[in-house]
Amino acid sequence: MPLSPPVARVLRHTRAIQVEAFKRDDGLWDLDARITDIKDKEVTLASGVREAGTPLHDLRLRITIDLNLNIVDAEAASDAVPYPGYCDVIGPAYKQLVGLCLMKGFRAGLKERLSGVLGCTHLTELAQVLPTAAIQAYANDVIKTRDGDSDDDLLPNRPFQIDKCHGLRADGPAVEKYYPRWYVKPAAN
Template sequence: MPLSSPVPRALRHTRAIKLEAFARDDGLWDIDAHLTDIKTIDVTLASGPRPAGLPLHDLSLRLTIDRAFVIVHAEAASDAVPYAGFCDTVGPAYKGLIGLCLMKGFRHALRERLAGVLGCTHLTELAQILPTAALQAYANDVLDTRDGDAADPRPDRPFQIDKCHALRADGPAVALYYPRWFAGPGAS
């Protein structure tokens, strides 16, 4: 169901975030994240004027991960920033993510290592959404979601159960699509 119809309004700012996951020939994966902020009107920053349509931020972050979601390489690039010569010098700090696991305490460790003045607010914010992007990339490729296999004899339940509202173990979606793992009323 789409959002309701808005009242009359004028677009002033667009933040675009794009995430892409690539399976590499060496068995690792690259998760490329890109963020842009663009104004529809001319703005004056402390560093000078920025014409409408030119990015205030054009930032990229690449994490290379292994099949266990452990970061083996990280790099950041800042191609457009409001404070050139300052914002764009923090990229090497993102190498501090190497060794972290996206699925085990990543967001907490990210804040410890790169929050506030230790990193770029926008790159660090972008990094926060990488765990779920990596999980989506790995689903049905690296991770076996066992979708559509109600007769699967394995004793461990599919990893996605109890990871979101729709797939709660006691909910109707699990009863319908994963009946063996249903834990609600009437479950055997």
């Protein structure tokens, strides 16, 4: 269902976040993430004027992960920043992501290592989307979701995605329909 029609309005700012996942020849995976902020009109910053359509931020973050979602390498680059020579020197700090696991305490570790003046607000915000992006990348490639498996009754373990969101709650109609073996009847009130 789409959003309701908006009232009359004028675009002023566009933030775009993109994550691409790549399976590497060495068995590892790269997640390349990018965040951009673009104004639709000229803006004056303390560092100078930015023309309309020129990125205020164009930041990239690449993490390399193993099959267990552990970060084995990380790098950051800042192609456009509001304060050149200042904002764009923080990239090496993102090596501190190495050793974190995307599925076990990642966001807390990210905050501990790179929040506030320890990192770039925008790169750290961008990093927060990486756990779910990795799961989407791994689904049906590294992590078997078992969607459409006709022999579900023969498989010993419940599909990992059950109880990870509202739509696939164990006592919900989607699980009852698509994963009947794993459906849990709601408790009577």
